[in-house]
Amino acid sequence: MADISITNVIWSFNNKTKELLVLxxxxxxxxxxxxxxxxxxxxxxxxxxxxxxxxxxIGVDLPLVNTEQLATFTDIHRAKKRELALTYMxxxxxxxxxxxxxxxxxxxxFSIKPSSENYLLQHGKLSFETxxxxxxxxxxxxxxxxxxNSNGLISDHALILRTxxxxxxxxxxxxxxxxxxxxxxxxxxxxRIIYSILLRVSLTEIDNSNFRKTHKRLxxxxxxxxxxxxxxxGKVYRLK
Amino acid sequence: MADISITNVIWSFNNKTKELLVLxxxxxxxxxxxxxxxxxxxxxxxxxxxxxxxxxxIGVDLPLVNTEQLATFTDIHRAKKRELALTYMxxxxxxxxxxxxxxxxxxxxFSIKPSSENYLLQHGKLSFETxxxxxxxxxxxxxxxxxxNSNGLISDHALILRTxxxxxxxxxxxxxxxxxxxxxxxxxxxxRIIYSILLRVSLTEIDNSNFRKTHKRLxxxxxxxxxxxxxxxGKVYRLK
DNA sequence: GCTTTAAAAGTAAAAAGTACCTAAATAACT
DNA sequence: AGTTATTTAGGTACTTTTTACTTTTAAAGC
Numbered sequence: 001m002a003d004i005s006i007t008n009v010i011w012s013f014n015n016k017t018k019e020l021l022v023l024x025x026x027x028x029x030x031x032x033x034x035x036x037x038x039x040x041x042x043x044x045x046x047x048x049x050x051x052x053x054x055x056x057x058i059g060v061d062l063p064l065v066n067t068e069q070l071a072t073f074t075d076i077h078r079a080k081k082r083e084l085a086l087t088y089m090x091x092x093x094x095x096x097x098x099x100x101x102x103x104x105x106x107x108x109x110f111s112i113k114p115s116s117e118n119y120l121l122q123h124g125k126l127s128f129e130t131x132x133x134x135x136x137x138x139x140x141x142x143x144x145x146x147x148x149n150s151n152g153l154i155s156d157h158a159l160i161l162r163t164x165x166x167x168x169x170x171x172x173x174x175x176x177x178x179x180x181x182x183x184x185x186x187x188x189x190x191x192r193i194i195y196s197i198l199l200r201v202s203l204t205e206i207d208n209s210n211f212r213k214t215h216k217r218l219x220x221x222x223x224x225x226x227x228x229x230x231x232x233x234g235k236v237y238r239l240k
Numbered sequence: 241m242a243d244i245s246i247t248n249v250i251w252s253f254n255n256k257t258k259e260l261l262v263l264x265x266x267x268x269x270x271x272x273x274x275x276x277x278x279x280x281x282x283x284x285x286x287x288x289x290x291x292x293x294x295x296x297x298i299g300v301d302l303p304l305v306n307t308e309q310l311a312t313f314t315d316i317h318r319a320k321k322r323e324l325a326l327t328y329m330x331x332x333x334x335x336x337x338x339x340x341x342x343x344x345x346x347x348x349x350f351s352i353k354p355s356s357e358n359y360l361l362q363h364g365k366l367s368f369e370t371x372x373x374x375x376x377x378x379x380x381x382x383x384x385x386x387x388x389n390s391n392g393l394i395s396d397h398a399l400i401l402r403t404x405x406x407x408x409x410x411x412x413x414x415x416x417x418x419x420x421x422x423x424x425x426x427x428x429x430x431x432r433i434i435y436s437i438l439l440r441v442s443l444t445e446i447d448n449s450n451f452r453k454t455h456k457r458l459x460x461x462x463x464x465x466x467x468x469x470x471x472x473x474g475k476v477y478r479l480k
Numbered sequence: 481g482c483t484t485t486a487a488a489a490g491t492a493a494a495a496a497g498t499a500c501c502t503a504a505a506t507a508a509c510t
Numbered sequence: 511a512g513t514t515a516t517t518t519a520g521g522t523a524c525t526t527t528t529t530a531c532t533t534t535t536a537a538a539g540c
Contacts, residue, residue, distance in 0.1 A: 001243070001280070002244060002280070002282075004244075004324065040242070040314070042242075042322065043316070044316070045314040045316055046312065047314070069311060069312065072286065072309065072312045072326055074280070074285040074286035074287070075285050076283070076284070076285055082282065084244065084326075086312055086314070086324075187518090188518085188519095189517085189518080207498075207499075207500085208518070208519085209498095209500085209501095209518090209519080209520070209521085210497070210498060210499080212518095212519075212520085213496085213497080213498095214496080214497070228506090228507080229506080229507075229516090229517085230506065230507045230508075230515075230516045230517065231506060231507080231515090231516045231517025231518060232504060232506060232518045232519070233505070233517085234518055234519085235519075427487090428487085429486085429487080447529075448486090448487065448488080449487090449488075449489070449490085449529095449530095449531090449532095450528070450529060450530080452487095452488075452489090453527085453528080453529095454527085454528070454529095465487095468537095468538085469485090469486085470484070470485045470486070470537070470538050470539075471484085471485040471487060471536080471537060471538075472485080472486055472487040472535060472536040472537055473486090473487080473536070473537065474486080474487055474488085475487085475488080
């Protein structure tokens with residue numbers, strides 16, 4: 001009856017600029033940016049489809065455990081034809097190189113950058129106007145009411161992206177899976193950078209010492225940083 | 241391509257026996273119990289479909305805000321034909337009367353009752369064998385690995401039910417929407433009963449006084465109980 | 481009025497969170 | 511080599527929250 005699309009929100013991290021990234025593709029037909037999307041095949045379940053999409057667009061072959069269901073969007077008017085969007089989230093370290101692939105003219109990592117209270121899509125920085133705090137609470141109901149295409153993204157991909165952002169933020173306290181974008185291990189500094197972006201506060205507002213205390217239950221110490229640089233080398237952790 | 245089914249996990253509460261209830265229907269064809277299910281129509285989104293199902297089975301007409309997306313199950317072999325299950329949760333007070341309706345031979349409220357470590361489906365009591373604590377964390381990945389039909393429920397409805405149970409339990413601390421089954425207002429005693437069932441501890445293990453202190457941020461006092469009975473009448477609250 | 485029951489309210493100790501400071505480890509500079 | 515700047519680990523005292531337990535209050539039944 002309806003077409004089944006699989007849409008991925010793929011997160012990564014720029015180690016040089018310390019930016020939180022999300023992957024967008026430029027649609028050949030409409031020349032608008034949107035999230036990577038494919039169609040579910042007869043022979044695969046949605047998780048497999050989501051990972052196939054990653055393989056096709058980024059050339060990375062991930063095990064099943066690396067994709068995580070976000071939500072399903074079913075609004076009648078969300079696409080030209082009736083189409084359900086089964087959305088997934090994926091966390092990739094190292095900001096892999098991109099190739100546009102079939103149906104896309106361009107592929108780019110967009111930086112999620114808080115600008116005062118808002119996020120704006122400008123100059124390669126992705127940002128939402130008045131990121132609605134209530135979306136996560138309401139994301140499962142009234143999707144049609146929340147439907148707004150305010151960011152110049154294709155279809156309802158702005159809504160999907162906000163839902164993803166809020167989900168990640170709400171999970172920060174007990175399951176900060178977003179830290180996977182830092183690779184298998186990470187320093188507390190990098191973790192704090194991610195937290196500061198998601199919580200939209202400056203890095204100094206997240207106290208180094210207190211962050212260590214309140215989060216050590218989530219992290220496991222596995223060694224010490226061995227990179228060159230000024231200052232004491234940080235300890236290296238991984239997610240428990 | 242695939243059929244789209246809408247499956248509801250409908251929760252309620254028995255005010256006399258103080259039991260947490262879930263609605264199951266007996267399938268005419270297979271003579272097995274399962275969750276209420278319908279098929280998505282061209283003219284409706286999934287939330288509307290979920291509420292139509294409630295209306296058809298229980299005769300209650302709810303506003304859109306009363307259904308909440310649980311997860312989408314896409315395993316290739318989850319049904320005889322390829323069929324995606326978009327699942328929703330609904331909280332109904334007063335344990336409404338039931339009519340089997342089309343395709344069902346019986347409709348019943350089943351009590352979720354913890355028996356030691358396990359939950360067993362016996363004598364109208366619904367229960368899971370070794371309710372896996374990890375399902376919620378993993379529910380969005382590896383669904384096919386978790387697929388087990390261990391409760392005599394149709395298809396993968398046992399998995400759906402466990403996913404629902406774990407979701408509710410994890411949300412208890414910050415968004416105890418399950419308390420809607422108590423009606424618009426409730427006493428702390430009743431809230432504690434729900435918590436004790438979900439956390440699988442005895443009522444006395446949830447201290448009355450401390451429960452009040454730790455949960456007052458979630459509840460709003462709206463008056464005092466005016467029912468007849470021994471003991472001081474409890475205050476009445478509603479969800480903030 | 482006294483006893484029983486059930487819930488609200490109080491108290492003190494423990495645990496967790498917060499603001500701020502000191503110590504340690506490294507690089508760069510004189 | 512010794513000093514300084516930089517960065518992160520670790521410590522301390524204070525505040526808030528949670529927890530275990532006790533007391534008070536408000537009703538019903540006799």
